[in-house]
Amino acid sequence: MTDSGDGGGRLILAGAPIGQAGDASPRLREALEKADVVAAEDTRRLRRLASELGAEIGGRIVSYYDANETGRAAELLEVLLAGYTVLVITDAGMPGVSDPGYRLTSLAVEAGVTVTSLPGPSAVTTALAVSGLPSDRFCFEGFPPRKPGERARRLAALAAEERTMVFFEAPHRLATALSAMAEAFGDDRPAVVCRELTKTYEEVRRGGLRELAEWAAEGVKGEITVVVAGHVEQETEPVIEDLVAEVERRTEAGVPRKQAIVDVAKAAGIPKRDLYDAVHRA
Numbered sequence: 660m661t662d663s664g665d666g667g668g669r670l671i672l673a674g675a676p677i678g679q680a681g682d683a684s685p686r687l688r689e690a691l692e693k694a695d696v697v698a699a700e701d702t703r704r705l706r707r708l709a710s711e712l713g714a715e716i717g718g719r720i721v722s723y724y725d726a727n728e729t730g731r732a733a734e735l736l737e738v739l740l741a742g743y744t745v746l747v748i749t750d751a752g753m754p755g756v757s758d759p760g761y762r763l764t765s766l767a768v769e770a771g772v773t774v775t776s777l778p779g780p781s782a783v784t785t786a787l788a789v790s791g792l793p794s795d796r797f798c799f800e801g802f803p804p805r806k807p808g809e810r811a812r813r814l815a816a817l818a819a820e821e822r823t824m825v826f827f828e829a830p831h832r833l834a835t836a837l838s839a840m841a842e843a844f845g846d847d848r849p850a851v852v853c854r855e856l857t858k859t860y861e862e863v864r865r866g867g868l869r870e871l872a873e874w875a876a877e878g879v880k881g882e883i884t885v886v887v888a889g890h891v892e893q894e895t896e897p898v899i900e901d902l903v904a905e906v907e908r909r910t911e912a913g914v915p916r917k918q919a920i921v922d923v924a925k926a927a928g929i930p931k932r933d934l935y936d937a938v939h940r941a
Contacts, residue, residue, distance in 0.1 A: 668739035670747065670767045672760055674779020677751040677882070678857030680711035682780050688714040690777055694746035696738055698723035698731065700759055701750050723747060723759050732763040739772045751882070752781050757801045757827050782856055783825050786884035789863055790823075790851040793889070797823040803836050810836070814843035819890050826885040830854075833879050837872035840887060844868060849888040855881040902927055902934055903941045 671690055676682040691697060691709055695718045699705035702722055709716050723731050735745050747754045747763060753776075754760025767774050787794050800817070803826060804810040817824060828836045833852070840850070846869035854862040860881065864871060868887070902923050909919040920938060924931035 667772060668742050669744045669773045669775065670739055670764065671744065671775055671777055672754045672764065673746050673748045673777040674753045674781065675708065675748050675751050676857070677780045677782050677785065678855065678861075680708060682857065683708070683712055684777070684779065686777055687779065688712045690746055691716050691748075693744070694718045695743035696721060696735065696745045698735060698745060698747045698763075700724045700748070704750050705748060718744075718746075723763075725759060728759045728762050732766055735763055736766045736770060736772075739767055740770060746777075752783075753779065756781065756783065756799070780857070782827070782853075782882065782884045785856050786851070786853040786886050787823065787825055789853065789856075790886040791865070792823045792849065792851060792886055794823060796821075796889075797825060799825045802827045802829075803839070805832070807839070810839050811843065814839055818843050821889040821891070823889050824887045826887070828883045828885055830879045830881060830883055833883055833885075834872055834875035837868055837875055837885070840885075841868035841872055844887065844890070846870075851886040852879075853884040853886065854879060856884065858882075899934070899937050902929070903937050906934065906938050907941075 671694065673687055673690060675687075691712070691714045694716075697705065697716055697718055697720050699720060700723060702720055705716075705720065721731065721735075723735070739745055745763075747760050749758035749760065752758065755764060764774055783799050787797055798820065800813075804813055826836070837850070837852075840848070847867040850866065850868050850871055852862075852864045852871055852875070854860075854864070858881070864874060866874070905923050906916070906919045909923070910916050914922075916938070920935050921931050924934040927934075
């Protein structure tokens, strides 16, 4: 390895293509070639990606996945503190987003090591963009809990969430997860299942949660991202008796009855004739 020469290392969080190698930026190829250490979620996939990009990895390659993340993060921090560049790359998407990366980043930040990102494709924002659901405000919820009780509690806590929600899910658990969402959010809550985004057999399926759960029960394969519409408060029709009472309250306060009827009807969004008739019936 070659010392960076600046007295401190640099951690690069590199976004990997989620399906098509051609989506990788030229910067990714350059960073793979120049990094002192490349920490990969799957070293075989890394070598395959490098081959597709025509990149020759010059540094040391180490594995960095869920099972060894804690111990490996401590080792990589020592490499960073020694002044070297470490590039972290996952199988697809951004490190730290439901993939290894957070622990090392947290340690590096705490130690004052420079942390930078080499941005790339993300299933979260890609699915949100193609879903057709509101994208001005959204939240990412990752994988729902696997255990039924924990999953039900998590989803119940999200039932009133007004932002569009994005989830990841394994294909063999998709039907169960969608059914649980239908129970928590309602059968007809709009949702979109994105399968194999950017790949040859990409599929985007839209519908209500119950409808999508029934479709998924037939069997689904591939990488899955689920986008669910946020909760929308249902507007209720004004109760005419309450409006009549409001007219009486304003009249008793000194407002002419005719003016009170006009004002209350306008505020409630109903024809003033309907309220006028109701007041006189009362």
